[in-house]
Amino acid sequence: MSAPDTNLETQKSRHRGPLGGMAxxxxxxxxxLLALLVWTFFNGLEPGGTDAQIDGRTGAAVESE
Structure with a gap:
């Protein structure tokens, strides 16, 4: 069922605040989200977590700096 008495102008003014808050x-x-993506991009380039890293070309352990 729809409301029997709708006034669109009144509804627009009543919903302006909540819609502005949502925006x-x-x-x-x-x-x-943009800050997270930038932070992840700049911090994700450095290997870390162990003292020795594995060289992908030779498979030998390389001391990290």
Missing amino acids: IILTFAGIL
Whole structure:
């Protein structure tokens, strides 16, 4: 069933605040996602975790710096 008395202009004004809040949250989430991608890109280039790394070409253990 639909509402018997709908006023679109009143509904627009009532929903302006929540829709604006959702837009702000989505913008903030997009900025956080972009920051995560940049951070992952710059920190993911360095091998780490052990003192010796395996050289992919020869298979020999190489001391990390």
